Amino acid sequence: MNASKAQGSQTSVFHAVDITKIYQMGEVEVHALRGVSLELYEGEFVVLLGASGSGKSTLLNILGGLDSPTSGTVHYLDHELTASDGSQLTQYRRDNVGFVFQFYNLIPSLTARENVELITEIAASPMEAMEALDLVGLKPRADHFPAQLSGGEQQRVAIARAIAKNPRVLLCDEPTGALDVQTGVVVLQAIGQINRQLGTTTAVITHNAEIAKMADRVILLSDGHIAGIETNSTKIAAQDLRW
Template structure:
């Protein structure tokens, strides 16, 4: 059965003006991401991974080319439309957790559920990352990995169609990072959320449907994983 293309990017470029210098972050990238797919974006620093993810998430716009989310052309949308797109359809996870220190884990998640159209219960979201029992703890009482898992719970609590993760393990040690990546893979499997993750952790590639490599602002290769393994969360 053919899956729906959630994203269709065609020949997108992105050029930044840095003083008198032009930096070409993307150089004609074309790709599709499909419904329920788990994709890993790999590449060296400066290869264009974050720029591509930000454009897909409506945080940035390309210099040229087109990007469609389902039947909606993001590249023809104004800022108000992009804001609604981000609010209603996209969950973001970044390298830094950005939790509010004075709020508990549950309250940090509820910041999103209060503004979402059809949110899940905050405790159910924390349950998906195995942190229900830590719901009333403040960020300072949680480890780095637990704080990132709260950030993931916050991102998914609004029931997004798409989950975009930019180096979610960048501030964590390798072992803790694997636990966080397994949580993302588990959510992809349970909720069917189209998921794209930027990571340097090779372990997560074993859980992905496809690995897309970028180099110098271009797609250098696409590898389909025919031996995808399921997330194993025994380390929790």
């Protein structure tokens, strides 16, 4: 199947076939992924759900071009990521993918606006830094330094930085993992709003089954396998989650 073909009216953004990932730890082989095949579609909100060590982060890193599988193929639209060299993967990440991690990785000596502008300076067709901050509700805090912002505000700056390049894909690895419940809800609201307003294909890693209720689809991972894929007929807004 060609990666750009649509299933129904949905365009396939990612098409992965039988991907494995084996890490060599001394004399021990660690099988992080064991023959994973999946599709992610344009504009959908997907949650990758599973326990620690189930392969979620490895899968996300491969889709984002931060890592390569040991075997198998991954297409992004019509482009085969698994046939790309290092410079091509760098260009792919720069032009197409926004990343949000558990820890914010903001530069302490730069304001929120300046942290976002770092990305707009290298992106092909970025939005204005203030527009990105406005989308996550932080325009009034644009001139504050990270130390003057709460953890949730710092994570929203990180989201603004990720979306400022106008990526087609937003990949989030435990974006609420370092936050309390109330603050986590605010961050999830921002991610959900980006998905709705910009139509960005969004994948969020979590071990929290409650967050999965926000998703269009939930991909369950266990021991490097896809244990199941569930579709939510009714999505729940972040503020209605009950942690």
